[in-house]
Amino acid sequence: MSVEKTQRxxxxxxxxxxxxxxxxxxxxxxxxxxxVYAFTDWSSFKSSINFVxxxxxxxxxxxxxxxxxxxxxxxxxxxxAIFQNxxxxxLALLLERDTRINRFARxxxxxxxxxxALAVGYIFxxxxxxxxxxxxLLSFVTGQDIxxxxxxxxxxxxxxxxxxHSWKWMxxxxxxxxxxxxTISADVLEAARIDGVNRWQAFLHVKVPYLAPAxxxxxxxxxxxxxxxFDIAQATTGGGPGQTTEIxxxxxxxxxxxxxxxxxxxxxxxxxxxxxxxxxxxxxxLRRRERVL
Amino acid sequence: xxxxxxxxxxxxxxxxxxxxIGIPLWLVxxxxxxxxxxxLDPSLALPTDGWHFAQNYARAFTEGRVIRxxxxxxxxxxxxxxxxxxxxxxxxxxxxxxxxxxxxxxxxVAISGIVIPPAVITLVxxxxxxRLAGTLSGMVLVxxxxxLSTAIFFIxxxxxxxxxEVEEAARVDGAGPVRTFFTIILPLLRPVLATATILICxxxxxDVFFAFFVIGGRMDTLPLNLFQVASAGVYLNNxxxxxxxxxxxxxxxxxxxxxxxxxIISGITGGAVK
Numbered sequence: 001m002s003v004e005k006t007q008r009x010x011x012x013x014x015x016x017x018x019x020x021x022x023x024x025x026x027x028x029x030x031x032x033x034x035x036v037y038a039f040t041d042w043s044s045f046k047s048s049i050n051f052v053x054x055x056x057x058x059x060x061x062x063x064x065x066x067x068x069x070x071x072x073x074x075x076x077x078x079x080x081a082i083f084q085n086x087x088x089x090x091l092a093l094l095l096e097r098d099t100r101i102n103r104f105a106r107x108x109x110x111x112x113x114x115x116x117a118l119a120v121g122y123i124f125x126x127x128x129x130x131x132x133x134x135x136x137l138l139s140f141v142t143g144q145d146i147x148x149x150x151x152x153x154x155x156x157x158x159x160x161x162x163x164x165h166s167w168k169w170m171x172x173x174x175x176x177x178x179x180x181x182x183t184i185s186a187d188v189l190e191a192a193r194i195d196g197v198n199r200w201q202a203f204l205h206v207k208v209p210y211l212a213p214a215x216x217x218x219x220x221x222x223x224x225x226x227x228x229x230f231d232i233a234q235a236t237t238g239g240g241p242g243q244t245t246e247i248x249x250x251x252x253x254x255x256x257x258x259x260x261x262x263x264x265x266x267x268x269x270x271x272x273x274x275x276x277x278x279x280x281x282x283x284x285x286l287r288r289r290e291r292v293l
Numbered sequence: 294x295x296x297x298x299x300x301x302x303x304x305x306x307x308x309x310x311x312x313x314i315g316i317p318l319w320l321v322x323x324x325x326x327x328x329x330x331x332x333l334d335p336s337l338a339l340p341t342d343g344w345h346f347a348q349n350y351a352r353a354f355t356e357g358r359v360i361r362x363x364x365x366x367x368x369x370x371x372x373x374x375x376x377x378x379x380x381x382x383x384x385x386x387x388x389x390x391x392x393x394x395x396x397x398x399x400x401x402v403a404i405s406g407i408v409i410p411p412a413v414i415t416l417v418x419x420x421x422x423x424r425l426a427g428t429l430s431g432m433v434l435v436x437x438x439x440x441l442s443t444a445i446f447f448i449x450x451x452x453x454x455x456x457x458e459v460e461e462a463a464r465v466d467g468a469g470p471v472r473t474f475f476t477i478i479l480p481l482l483r484p485v486l487a488t489a490t491i492l493i494c495x496x497x498x499x500d501v502f503f504a505f506f507v508i509g510g511r512m513d514t515l516p517l518n519l520f521q522v523a524s525a526g527v528y529l530n531n532x533x534x535x536x537x538x539x540x541x542x543x544x545x546x547x548x549x550x551x552x553x554x555x556x557i558i559s560g561i562t563g564g565a566v567k
Binding site: 010011012013015016018019020022023025026027028029030031033034037094095099101102104105107108109110111112113114115116117118119122123124126127129131132133136137167172175176178179220221223224227228230231235248249252253256261264265268269272275276279280 | 302303305306307309310313314315316317318320321324334335336337376379380381383384386387388390391399402403405406407408409410411412413414415416418419434435437438439441442443445446460461464470473474492495498499501502505506515516519520523532535536539542543546547550554558561562563
Protein backbone atom coordinates (compact mmCIF):
# COMPACT_ATOMS: atom_id res chain seq x y z
CA MET A 1 0.00 0.00 0.00
CA SER A 2 1.30 3.40 -0.93
CA VAL A 3 2.08 5.91 1.75
CA GLU A 4 0.52 8.76 -0.17
CA LYS A 5 -3.04 9.36 0.86
CA THR A 6 -4.43 10.00 -2.62
CA GLN A 7 -2.90 6.79 -3.94
CA ARG A 8 -4.73 4.61 -1.40
CA UNK A 9 -7.94 3.10 -2.79
CA UNK A 10 -10.90 4.97 -1.34
CA UNK A 11 -13.00 1.84 -1.03
CA UNK A 12 -11.14 -0.92 0.80
CA UNK A 13 -11.82 -4.46 -0.42
CA UNK A 14 -12.50 -5.48 3.19
CA UNK A 15 -15.92 -3.88 2.76
CA UNK A 16 -16.76 -6.79 0.48
CA UNK A 17 -15.97 -9.40 3.10
CA UNK A 18 -19.16 -9.65 5.22
CA UNK A 19 -21.48 -9.87 2.20
CA UNK A 20 -19.27 -12.26 0.26
CA UNK A 21 -18.66 -14.46 3.31
CA UNK A 22 -22.37 -14.92 3.97
CA UNK A 23 -23.13 -15.50 0.30
CA UNK A 24 -20.27 -17.97 0.07
CA UNK A 25 -21.45 -20.06 3.02
CA UNK A 26 -25.22 -19.83 2.64
CA UNK A 27 -25.56 -19.55 -1.12
CA UNK A 28 -22.53 -20.82 -3.02
CA UNK A 29 -21.56 -23.76 -0.82
CA UNK A 30 -25.08 -25.29 -0.94
CA UNK A 31 -25.02 -24.83 -4.72
CA UNK A 32 -21.70 -26.66 -4.91
CA UNK A 33 -23.08 -29.39 -2.61
CA UNK A 34 -26.00 -29.54 -5.01
CA UNK A 35 -23.62 -30.16 -7.87
CA VAL A 36 -22.00 -33.04 -5.97
CA TYR A 37 -25.07 -34.71 -4.49
CA ALA A 38 -26.83 -34.78 -7.85
CA PHE A 39 -24.42 -37.61 -8.75
CA THR A 40 -25.21 -39.71 -5.65
CA ASP A 41 -28.00 -41.92 -4.34
CA TRP A 42 -28.56 -39.72 -1.25
CA SER A 43 -31.97 -40.44 0.27
CA SER A 44 -33.67 -40.75 3.61
CA PHE A 45 -33.98 -44.54 3.17
CA LYS A 46 -30.36 -45.46 3.83
CA SER A 47 -27.46 -44.05 5.78
CA SER A 48 -24.72 -44.50 3.16
CA ILE A 49 -24.28 -42.18 0.21
CA ASN A 50 -22.71 -43.58 -2.96
CA PHE A 51 -21.75 -42.07 -6.27
CA VAL A 52 -23.98 -43.30 -9.05
CA UNK A 53 -22.62 -41.32 -11.98
CA UNK A 54 -25.21 -39.78 -14.25
CA UNK A 55 -27.99 -42.20 -13.30
CA UNK A 56 -30.15 -39.48 -11.69
CA UNK A 57 -29.94 -37.38 -14.82
CA UNK A 58 -30.87 -40.36 -16.99
CA UNK A 59 -33.82 -41.05 -14.68
CA UNK A 60 -35.31 -37.58 -14.68
CA UNK A 61 -34.80 -37.37 -18.43
CA UNK A 62 -36.42 -40.74 -19.00
CA UNK A 63 -39.52 -40.38 -16.84
CA UNK A 64 -40.33 -37.07 -18.48
CA UNK A 65 -40.54 -35.14 -15.20
CA UNK A 66 -37.54 -33.03 -16.14
CA UNK A 67 -38.86 -31.80 -19.47
CA UNK A 68 -42.34 -31.38 -18.03
CA UNK A 69 -41.22 -29.31 -15.06
CA UNK A 70 -38.77 -27.38 -17.19
CA UNK A 71 -41.58 -26.41 -19.55
CA UNK A 72 -43.83 -25.49 -16.61
CA UNK A 73 -41.13 -23.28 -15.06
CA UNK A 74 -40.31 -21.44 -18.25
CA UNK A 75 -43.97 -20.86 -19.14
CA UNK A 76 -44.70 -19.72 -15.58
CA UNK A 77 -41.81 -17.23 -15.53
CA UNK A 78 -42.48 -15.82 -18.99
CA UNK A 79 -46.24 -15.45 -18.49
CA UNK A 80 -45.80 -13.85 -15.05
CA ALA A 81 -43.27 -11.37 -16.47
CA ILE A 82 -45.68 -10.50 -19.30
CA PHE A 83 -48.92 -10.27 -17.27
CA GLN A 84 -47.39 -8.49 -14.30
CA ASN A 85 -45.95 -5.83 -16.57
CA UNK A 86 -49.07 -5.52 -18.73
CA UNK A 87 -51.37 -5.18 -15.71
CA UNK A 88 -48.96 -2.82 -13.97
CA UNK A 89 -48.50 -0.59 -17.00
CA UNK A 90 -52.22 -0.63 -17.85
CA LEU A 91 -53.15 0.34 -14.30
CA ALA A 92 -50.47 3.04 -14.18
CA LEU A 93 -51.78 4.61 -17.40
CA LEU A 94 -55.39 4.31 -16.20
CA LEU A 95 -54.62 5.79 -12.77
CA GLU A 96 -51.95 8.29 -13.84
CA ARG A 97 -53.86 11.47 -12.94
CA ASP A 98 -53.83 12.42 -9.26
CA THR A 99 -57.57 12.35 -8.53
CA ARG A 100 -59.09 11.18 -5.27
CA ILE A 101 -60.65 8.11 -6.90
CA ASN A 102 -57.36 7.16 -8.56
CA ARG A 103 -55.48 7.43 -5.26
CA PHE A 104 -58.09 5.22 -3.61
CA ALA A 105 -57.82 2.70 -6.45
CA ARG A 106 -54.01 2.60 -6.21
CA UNK A 107 -54.21 1.90 -2.48
CA UNK A 108 -56.70 -0.93 -2.97
CA UNK A 109 -54.67 -2.49 -5.78
CA UNK A 110 -51.59 -2.42 -3.54
CA UNK A 111 -53.30 -4.44 -0.78
CA UNK A 112 -52.58 -7.87 -2.36
CA UNK A 113 -48.87 -6.97 -2.53
CA UNK A 114 -48.87 -6.76 1.27
CA UNK A 115 -50.67 -10.07 1.74
CA UNK A 116 -48.93 -13.41 2.07
CA ALA A 117 -48.85 -15.30 -1.24
CA LEU A 118 -50.02 -18.37 0.63
CA ALA A 119 -53.11 -16.48 1.79
CA VAL A 120 -53.68 -15.27 -1.78
CA GLY A 121 -53.49 -18.88 -2.93
CA TYR A 122 -56.16 -19.98 -0.44
CA ILE A 123 -58.38 -17.06 -1.41
CA PHE A 124 -58.27 -18.08 -5.06
CA UNK A 125 -58.72 -21.75 -4.23
CA UNK A 126 -61.99 -20.75 -2.59
CA UNK A 127 -62.95 -18.31 -5.38
CA UNK A 128 -62.27 -20.79 -8.18
CA UNK A 129 -64.00 -23.88 -6.80
CA UNK A 130 -66.33 -25.50 -9.37
CA UNK A 131 -69.27 -24.33 -7.22
CA UNK A 132 -67.41 -21.24 -6.09
CA UNK A 133 -68.08 -17.50 -6.37
CA UNK A 134 -66.35 -16.95 -9.73
CA UNK A 135 -68.43 -19.58 -11.51
CA UNK A 136 -71.55 -18.29 -9.73
CA LEU A 137 -70.85 -14.78 -11.03
CA LEU A 138 -70.10 -16.02 -14.54
CA SER A 139 -73.30 -18.09 -14.52
CA PHE A 140 -75.24 -15.01 -13.43
CA VAL A 141 -73.70 -12.80 -16.14
CA THR A 142 -74.00 -15.29 -19.01
CA GLY A 143 -77.29 -16.87 -17.93
CA GLN A 144 -75.75 -20.32 -18.37
CA ASP A 145 -74.82 -22.83 -15.72
CA ILE A 146 -71.02 -22.74 -15.53
CA UNK A 147 -69.21 -25.36 -13.47
CA UNK A 148 -65.70 -25.03 -14.91
CA UNK A 149 -62.95 -26.58 -12.78
CA UNK A 150 -60.46 -23.72 -12.95
CA UNK A 151 -57.83 -25.49 -10.87
CA UNK A 152 -58.23 -28.91 -12.45
CA UNK A 153 -57.71 -28.20 -16.14
CA UNK A 154 -54.46 -29.74 -17.46
CA UNK A 155 -54.38 -27.29 -20.36
CA UNK A 156 -55.16 -23.99 -18.69
CA UNK A 157 -54.65 -24.18 -14.90
CA UNK A 158 -51.03 -23.03 -15.29
CA UNK A 159 -52.31 -19.95 -17.12
CA UNK A 160 -54.77 -19.18 -14.30
CA UNK A 161 -51.96 -19.54 -11.74
CA UNK A 162 -49.77 -17.03 -13.56
CA UNK A 163 -52.74 -14.64 -13.59
CA UNK A 164 -53.18 -15.09 -9.81
CA HIS A 165 -49.45 -14.49 -9.29
CA SER A 166 -49.66 -11.34 -11.42
CA TRP A 167 -52.79 -10.21 -9.57
CA LYS A 168 -50.86 -10.40 -6.31
CA TRP A 169 -47.92 -8.34 -7.59
CA MET A 170 -49.53 -5.98 -10.14
CA UNK A 171 -49.84 -3.23 -7.51
CA UNK A 172 -46.06 -3.09 -7.15
CA UNK A 173 -45.50 -3.02 -10.92
CA UNK A 174 -48.13 -0.25 -11.14
CA UNK A 175 -46.33 1.89 -8.54
CA UNK A 176 -43.03 1.51 -10.35
CA UNK A 177 -44.59 2.47 -13.69
CA UNK A 178 -46.34 5.44 -12.08
CA UNK A 179 -42.99 6.62 -10.75
CA UNK A 180 -41.51 6.09 -14.21
CA UNK A 181 -44.27 8.16 -15.82
CA UNK A 182 -43.58 10.95 -13.31
CA THR A 183 -39.98 11.23 -14.56
CA ILE A 184 -41.27 12.42 -17.95
CA SER A 185 -41.16 16.19 -17.96
CA ALA A 186 -44.31 18.07 -18.93
CA ASP A 187 -42.29 20.04 -21.49
CA VAL A 188 -41.49 16.94 -23.50
CA LEU A 189 -45.15 15.88 -23.62
CA GLU A 190 -46.19 19.43 -24.45
CA ALA A 191 -43.65 19.59 -27.29
CA ALA A 192 -44.98 16.31 -28.64
CA ARG A 193 -48.53 17.64 -28.47
CA ILE A 194 -47.61 20.83 -30.33
CA ASP A 195 -45.93 18.72 -33.01
CA GLY A 196 -49.32 17.13 -33.59
CA VAL A 197 -48.38 13.71 -32.26
CA ASN A 198 -51.41 11.55 -31.42
CA ARG A 199 -51.88 9.75 -28.10
CA TRP A 200 -50.61 6.40 -29.28
CA GLN A 201 -47.49 7.89 -30.92
CA ALA A 202 -46.82 9.98 -27.82
CA PHE A 203 -47.03 6.84 -25.70
CA LEU A 204 -44.79 4.81 -27.98
CA HIS A 205 -42.11 7.39 -28.76
CA VAL A 206 -42.16 9.70 -25.76
CA LYS A 207 -43.32 7.69 -22.75
CA VAL A 208 -41.93 4.22 -23.45
CA PRO A 209 -38.25 5.27 -23.63
CA TYR A 210 -38.57 7.00 -20.25
CA LEU A 211 -40.05 3.83 -18.78
CA ALA A 212 -36.97 1.69 -19.52
CA PRO A 213 -35.65 1.64 -15.92
CA ALA A 214 -39.13 0.77 -14.68
CA UNK A 215 -39.31 -2.11 -17.16
CA UNK A 216 -35.93 -3.42 -15.99
CA UNK A 217 -36.99 -3.26 -12.36
CA UNK A 218 -40.32 -4.93 -13.04
CA UNK A 219 -38.95 -7.68 -15.26
CA UNK A 220 -36.16 -8.40 -12.76
CA UNK A 221 -38.54 -8.60 -9.79
CA UNK A 222 -41.06 -10.63 -11.79
CA UNK A 223 -38.36 -13.14 -12.75
CA UNK A 224 -37.07 -13.29 -9.18
CA UNK A 225 -40.58 -13.79 -7.87
CA UNK A 226 -41.68 -16.41 -10.36
CA UNK A 227 -38.47 -18.45 -10.13
CA UNK A 228 -38.85 -18.67 -6.36
CA UNK A 229 -42.60 -19.06 -6.38
CA PHE A 230 -44.12 -21.78 -4.25
CA ASP A 231 -46.98 -20.49 -2.14
CA ILE A 232 -49.60 -19.77 -4.78
CA ALA A 233 -49.23 -23.08 -6.60
CA GLN A 234 -49.02 -24.98 -3.30
CA ALA A 235 -52.14 -23.36 -1.91
CA THR A 236 -54.22 -23.71 -5.07
CA THR A 237 -53.22 -26.92 -6.90
CA GLY A 238 -50.25 -28.46 -5.05
CA GLY A 239 -48.69 -28.94 -8.51
CA GLY A 240 -51.67 -30.68 -10.13
CA PRO A 241 -53.54 -31.65 -12.15
CA GLY A 242 -51.08 -34.31 -13.30
CA GLN A 243 -48.02 -32.15 -12.47
CA THR A 244 -49.04 -29.56 -15.06
CA THR A 245 -48.44 -26.75 -12.55
CA GLU A 246 -45.46 -28.33 -10.80
CA ILE A 247 -42.96 -25.48 -10.61
CA UNK A 248 -39.49 -26.21 -9.25
CA UNK A 249 -40.15 -25.45 -5.60
CA UNK A 250 -43.25 -27.65 -5.56
CA UNK A 251 -41.18 -30.51 -6.96
CA UNK A 252 -38.48 -29.95 -4.35
CA UNK A 253 -41.05 -29.81 -1.56
CA UNK A 254 -42.69 -33.03 -2.80
CA UNK A 255 -39.51 -35.08 -3.35
CA UNK A 256 -38.04 -33.80 -0.08
CA UNK A 257 -41.16 -35.04 1.70
CA UNK A 258 -40.70 -38.42 0.00
CA UNK A 259 -37.06 -38.54 1.13
CA UNK A 260 -35.69 -38.55 -2.43
CA UNK A 261 -32.97 -35.99 -1.79
CA UNK A 262 -30.67 -36.87 -4.72
CA UNK A 263 -33.52 -36.66 -7.22
CA UNK A 264 -34.56 -33.29 -5.87
CA UNK A 265 -31.01 -31.94 -6.11
CA UNK A 266 -30.60 -33.30 -9.65
CA UNK A 267 -33.77 -31.59 -10.79
CA UNK A 268 -32.95 -28.30 -9.15
CA UNK A 269 -29.45 -28.39 -10.61
CA UNK A 270 -30.66 -28.86 -14.17
CA UNK A 271 -33.42 -26.30 -13.85
CA UNK A 272 -31.10 -23.75 -12.26
CA UNK A 273 -28.66 -24.12 -15.14
CA UNK A 274 -31.33 -23.72 -17.78
CA UNK A 275 -33.02 -20.84 -15.99
CA UNK A 276 -29.77 -18.92 -15.55
CA UNK A 277 -28.95 -19.42 -19.22
CA UNK A 278 -32.27 -17.75 -20.01
CA UNK A 279 -32.46 -15.09 -17.34
CA UNK A 280 -28.96 -13.65 -17.34
CA UNK A 281 -29.00 -12.46 -20.95
CA UNK A 282 -32.43 -10.92 -20.28
CA UNK A 283 -31.19 -8.80 -17.40
CA UNK A 284 -27.94 -7.81 -19.11
CA UNK A 285 -29.88 -6.89 -22.26
CA LEU A 286 -32.29 -4.72 -20.30
CA ARG A 287 -29.45 -2.95 -18.49
CA ARG A 288 -27.58 -2.31 -21.72
CA ARG A 289 -30.65 -0.98 -23.50
CA GLU A 290 -31.14 1.42 -20.60
CA ARG A 291 -27.65 2.78 -20.97
CA VAL A 292 -28.13 3.42 -24.69
CA LEU A 293 -31.20 5.55 -24.01
CA UNK B 294 -67.76 14.59 -25.16
CA UNK B 295 -65.47 16.08 -22.53
CA UNK B 296 -67.88 15.52 -19.63
CA UNK B 297 -68.75 12.07 -20.95
CA UNK B 298 -65.13 11.16 -20.99
CA UNK B 299 -64.42 12.55 -17.53
CA UNK B 300 -67.19 10.36 -16.13
CA UNK B 301 -66.15 7.16 -17.90
CA UNK B 302 -62.73 6.96 -16.28
CA UNK B 303 -63.82 7.22 -12.59
CA UNK B 304 -66.72 4.82 -13.11
CA UNK B 305 -64.49 2.32 -14.90
CA UNK B 306 -61.88 2.61 -12.14
CA UNK B 307 -64.38 2.03 -9.34
CA UNK B 308 -65.95 -0.91 -11.17
CA UNK B 309 -62.54 -2.44 -11.80
CA UNK B 310 -61.51 -2.09 -8.15
CA UNK B 311 -64.83 -3.52 -6.95
CA UNK B 312 -64.52 -6.61 -9.13
CA UNK B 313 -60.77 -7.23 -9.08
CA ILE B 314 -60.01 -6.36 -5.44
CA GLY B 315 -63.38 -6.00 -3.74
CA ILE B 316 -64.71 -9.48 -4.49
CA PRO B 317 -61.68 -11.43 -3.18
CA LEU B 318 -61.46 -9.28 -0.04
CA TRP B 319 -65.21 -9.53 0.58
CA LEU B 320 -64.97 -13.32 0.29
CA VAL B 321 -62.29 -13.35 2.99
CA UNK B 322 -64.19 -11.12 5.40
CA UNK B 323 -67.65 -12.64 4.94
CA UNK B 324 -66.38 -16.23 5.10
CA UNK B 325 -64.44 -15.49 8.28
CA UNK B 326 -67.80 -14.63 9.89
CA UNK B 327 -69.59 -17.84 8.93
CA UNK B 328 -70.21 -21.01 10.88
CA UNK B 329 -68.21 -24.07 9.86
CA UNK B 330 -71.10 -25.64 7.94
CA UNK B 331 -72.00 -22.35 6.29
CA UNK B 332 -68.40 -21.85 5.12
CA LEU B 333 -67.97 -25.32 3.57
CA ASP B 334 -68.83 -24.02 0.11
CA PRO B 335 -67.29 -20.54 0.01
CA SER B 336 -69.64 -17.95 -1.46
CA LEU B 337 -70.10 -14.19 -1.48
CA ALA B 338 -73.47 -14.47 0.27
CA LEU B 339 -74.06 -13.19 3.78
CA PRO B 340 -73.98 -15.78 6.59
CA THR B 341 -77.19 -17.82 6.69
CA ASP B 342 -76.31 -19.34 10.02
CA GLY B 343 -75.68 -16.20 12.06
CA TRP B 344 -72.49 -14.15 12.42
CA HIS B 345 -69.57 -15.93 14.09
CA PHE B 346 -66.86 -13.28 14.00
CA ALA B 347 -65.82 -13.45 17.65
CA GLN B 348 -65.86 -17.23 17.81
CA ASN B 349 -63.85 -17.81 14.60
CA TYR B 350 -61.27 -15.13 15.33
CA ALA B 351 -60.72 -16.39 18.87
CA ARG B 352 -60.24 -19.96 17.62
CA ALA B 353 -57.88 -18.97 14.80
CA PHE B 354 -56.00 -16.74 17.26
CA THR B 355 -55.30 -19.55 19.74
CA GLU B 356 -54.94 -22.45 17.27
CA GLY B 357 -52.74 -20.42 14.92
CA ARG B 358 -50.71 -19.07 17.88
CA VAL B 359 -50.92 -15.58 16.37
CA ILE B 360 -48.88 -13.79 19.05
CA ARG B 361 -45.97 -16.24 18.94
CA UNK B 362 -46.09 -16.28 15.14
CA UNK B 363 -46.02 -12.47 15.00
CA UNK B 364 -43.05 -12.28 17.37
CA UNK B 365 -41.29 -15.02 15.40
CA UNK B 366 -41.80 -13.15 12.13
CA UNK B 367 -40.54 -9.88 13.62
CA UNK B 368 -37.49 -11.49 15.18
CA UNK B 369 -36.50 -12.87 11.76
CA UNK B 370 -37.36 -9.93 9.50
CA UNK B 371 -35.64 -7.17 11.49
CA UNK B 372 -32.11 -8.60 11.80
CA UNK B 373 -32.24 -10.08 8.29
CA UNK B 374 -33.22 -6.76 6.69
CA UNK B 375 -30.63 -4.80 8.70
CA UNK B 376 -27.81 -7.19 7.75
CA UNK B 377 -28.82 -7.35 4.07
CA UNK B 378 -28.86 -3.56 3.79
CA UNK B 379 -25.68 -2.91 5.77
CA UNK B 380 -23.52 -5.62 4.18
CA UNK B 381 -25.15 -5.06 0.79
CA UNK B 382 -24.38 -1.32 0.86
CA UNK B 383 -20.78 -1.89 1.95
CA UNK B 384 -20.17 -4.37 -0.85
CA UNK B 385 -22.02 -2.25 -3.42
CA UNK B 386 -19.85 0.77 -2.63
CA UNK B 387 -16.74 -1.17 -3.58
CA UNK B 388 -18.37 -2.87 -6.58
CA UNK B 389 -19.77 0.39 -7.95
CA UNK B 390 -16.63 2.50 -7.53
CA UNK B 391 -13.70 0.24 -8.20
CA UNK B 392 -13.04 -1.25 -11.59
CA UNK B 393 -11.23 -4.26 -12.96
CA UNK B 394 -12.01 -7.63 -14.49
CA UNK B 395 -11.68 -9.38 -11.14
CA UNK B 396 -14.25 -7.16 -9.46
CA UNK B 397 -16.57 -7.40 -12.45
CA UNK B 398 -16.54 -11.16 -11.98
CA UNK B 399 -17.25 -10.76 -8.26
CA UNK B 400 -20.18 -8.50 -9.12
CA UNK B 401 -21.58 -11.08 -11.57
CA VAL B 402 -21.39 -13.79 -8.92
CA ALA B 403 -22.82 -11.48 -6.26
CA ILE B 404 -25.94 -10.69 -8.27
CA SER B 405 -26.39 -14.23 -9.59
CA GLY B 406 -28.79 -14.92 -6.73
CA ILE B 407 -31.39 -12.74 -8.45
CA VAL B 408 -32.10 -15.46 -10.96
CA ILE B 409 -30.56 -18.55 -9.40
CA PRO B 410 -32.82 -20.10 -6.77
CA PRO B 411 -30.95 -21.26 -3.64
CA ALA B 412 -30.24 -24.99 -3.45
CA VAL B 413 -32.57 -25.45 -0.53
CA ILE B 414 -32.11 -29.16 0.20
CA THR B 415 -28.33 -29.04 0.43
CA LEU B 416 -28.73 -25.78 2.34
CA VAL B 417 -30.62 -27.70 5.01
CA UNK B 418 -27.84 -30.31 5.05
CA UNK B 419 -25.23 -27.57 5.52
CA UNK B 420 -27.24 -25.93 8.30
CA UNK B 421 -27.37 -29.28 10.13
CA UNK B 422 -23.57 -29.59 9.83
CA UNK B 423 -23.18 -26.06 11.19
CA ARG B 424 -25.73 -26.81 13.96
CA LEU B 425 -27.85 -23.92 12.70
CA ALA B 426 -30.83 -25.96 11.50
CA GLY B 427 -34.05 -24.91 13.18
CA THR B 428 -32.47 -21.85 14.77
CA LEU B 429 -33.28 -18.17 14.49
CA SER B 430 -29.73 -17.28 13.45
CA GLY B 431 -29.76 -19.99 10.78
CA MET B 432 -32.98 -18.61 9.32
CA VAL B 433 -31.71 -15.02 9.40
CA LEU B 434 -28.42 -15.92 7.68
CA VAL B 435 -30.25 -17.93 5.00
CA UNK B 436 -32.44 -14.93 4.15
CA UNK B 437 -29.41 -12.63 4.16
CA UNK B 438 -27.66 -14.99 1.72
CA UNK B 439 -30.71 -15.08 -0.54
CA UNK B 440 -31.53 -11.36 -0.67
CA LEU B 441 -28.01 -9.87 -0.68
CA SER B 442 -28.01 -10.34 -4.46
CA THR B 443 -31.12 -8.25 -4.93
CA ALA B 444 -29.81 -5.56 -2.60
CA ILE B 445 -26.39 -5.42 -4.27
CA PHE B 446 -27.98 -5.25 -7.73
CA PHE B 447 -30.11 -2.21 -6.89
CA ILE B 448 -27.66 -0.39 -4.60
CA UNK B 449 -24.72 -0.74 -7.00
CA UNK B 450 -26.83 0.66 -9.82
CA UNK B 451 -27.81 3.57 -7.58
CA UNK B 452 -24.29 4.40 -6.38
CA UNK B 453 -23.12 4.62 -10.00
CA UNK B 454 -25.50 7.55 -10.47
CA UNK B 455 -23.94 9.47 -7.53
CA UNK B 456 -21.07 11.77 -8.57
CA UNK B 457 -17.61 10.88 -7.20
CA GLU B 458 -16.89 14.45 -6.05
CA VAL B 459 -18.83 14.17 -2.79
CA GLU B 460 -16.73 11.39 -1.35
CA GLU B 461 -13.53 12.76 -2.91
CA ALA B 462 -14.01 15.91 -0.85
CA ALA B 463 -14.39 13.91 2.33
CA ARG B 464 -11.27 11.91 1.49
CA VAL B 465 -9.21 15.01 0.85
CA ASP B 466 -10.37 16.27 4.24
CA GLY B 467 -8.75 13.17 5.74
CA ALA B 468 -11.79 11.02 6.42
CA GLY B 469 -11.04 7.30 6.41
CA PRO B 470 -13.13 4.81 4.43
CA VAL B 471 -15.28 3.80 7.42
CA ARG B 472 -16.17 7.40 8.20
CA THR B 473 -16.70 8.26 4.53
CA PHE B 474 -19.01 5.29 4.17
CA PHE B 475 -21.15 5.87 7.24
CA THR B 476 -21.34 9.68 7.13
CA ILE B 477 -21.33 10.39 3.37
CA ILE B 478 -22.35 7.31 1.36
CA LEU B 479 -24.96 5.66 3.56
CA PRO B 480 -27.10 8.82 3.96
CA LEU B 481 -27.00 9.36 0.17
CA LEU B 482 -28.36 5.86 -0.34
CA ARG B 483 -31.61 6.61 1.46
CA PRO B 484 -33.93 6.34 -1.58
CA VAL B 485 -32.57 3.00 -2.74
CA LEU B 486 -32.32 1.65 0.80
CA ALA B 487 -35.98 2.51 1.36
CA THR B 488 -36.92 0.60 -1.79
CA ALA B 489 -34.78 -2.39 -0.85
CA THR B 490 -35.99 -2.42 2.77
CA ILE B 491 -39.63 -2.53 1.79
CA LEU B 492 -39.14 -5.18 -0.90
CA ILE B 493 -36.95 -7.42 1.25
CA CYS B 494 -39.23 -7.10 4.28
CA UNK B 495 -42.21 -8.02 2.09
CA UNK B 496 -40.42 -11.10 0.71
CA UNK B 497 -39.17 -12.34 4.09
CA UNK B 498 -42.32 -11.48 6.05
CA UNK B 499 -44.46 -13.50 3.65
CA ASP B 500 -42.05 -16.34 2.89
CA VAL B 501 -43.17 -19.81 3.76
CA PHE B 502 -40.96 -21.98 1.52
CA PHE B 503 -37.52 -21.42 3.08
CA ALA B 504 -39.04 -21.09 6.54
CA PHE B 505 -40.63 -24.50 6.08
CA PHE B 506 -37.26 -26.15 5.35
CA VAL B 507 -35.14 -24.25 7.88
CA ILE B 508 -37.35 -23.72 10.93
CA GLY B 509 -40.55 -25.64 10.14
CA GLY B 510 -41.91 -27.19 13.35
CA ARG B 511 -39.31 -25.42 15.51
CA MET B 512 -40.36 -21.79 15.30
CA ASP B 513 -43.62 -20.00 14.54
CA THR B 514 -44.00 -17.37 11.83
CA LEU B 515 -47.25 -15.94 10.53
CA PRO B 516 -47.20 -17.69 7.11
CA LEU B 517 -45.91 -20.98 8.56
CA ASN B 518 -48.82 -21.07 10.97
CA LEU B 519 -51.28 -20.28 8.16
CA PHE B 520 -49.86 -23.27 6.31
CA GLN B 521 -50.35 -25.34 9.44
CA VAL B 522 -53.90 -24.13 10.07
CA ALA B 523 -54.83 -24.78 6.44
CA SER B 524 -53.03 -28.11 5.97
CA ALA B 525 -54.16 -29.80 9.16
CA GLY B 526 -56.59 -32.47 8.01
CA VAL B 527 -59.20 -31.33 10.47
CA TYR B 528 -59.29 -27.93 8.81
CA LEU B 529 -59.54 -29.28 5.28
CA ASN B 530 -62.62 -27.21 4.58
CA ASN B 531 -62.58 -24.89 7.55
CA UNK B 532 -62.59 -21.83 5.34
CA UNK B 533 -64.00 -19.73 8.19
CA UNK B 534 -60.91 -20.40 10.34
CA UNK B 535 -58.46 -20.10 7.44
CA UNK B 536 -59.81 -16.69 6.50
CA UNK B 537 -60.12 -15.54 10.12
CA UNK B 538 -56.41 -16.33 10.38
CA UNK B 539 -55.66 -14.61 7.04
CA UNK B 540 -57.30 -11.41 8.31
CA UNK B 541 -55.30 -11.51 11.54
CA UNK B 542 -51.96 -12.23 9.86
CA UNK B 543 -52.52 -9.49 7.25
CA UNK B 544 -53.47 -6.81 9.76
CA UNK B 545 -49.97 -5.79 10.94
CA UNK B 546 -48.77 -4.91 7.43
CA UNK B 547 -52.11 -3.36 6.40
CA UNK B 548 -52.11 -1.12 9.50
CA UNK B 549 -48.49 -0.16 8.90
CA UNK B 550 -49.34 0.67 5.29
CA UNK B 551 -52.39 2.70 6.28
CA UNK B 552 -50.32 4.74 8.73
CA UNK B 553 -47.26 5.30 6.56
CA UNK B 554 -48.75 4.94 3.08
CA UNK B 555 -47.21 8.03 1.53
CA UNK B 556 -43.74 7.29 2.87
CA ILE B 557 -43.94 3.64 1.83
CA ILE B 558 -45.01 4.47 -1.72
CA SER B 559 -42.35 7.14 -2.20
CA GLY B 560 -39.92 4.76 -0.52
CA ILE B 561 -40.64 1.95 -2.96
CA THR B 562 -40.47 4.10 -6.04
CA GLY B 563 -37.60 6.38 -4.97
CA GLY B 564 -34.84 3.95 -5.74
CA ALA B 565 -36.53 1.86 -8.39
CA VAL B 566 -36.57 4.10 -11.43
CA LYS B 567 -33.14 5.63 -11.13
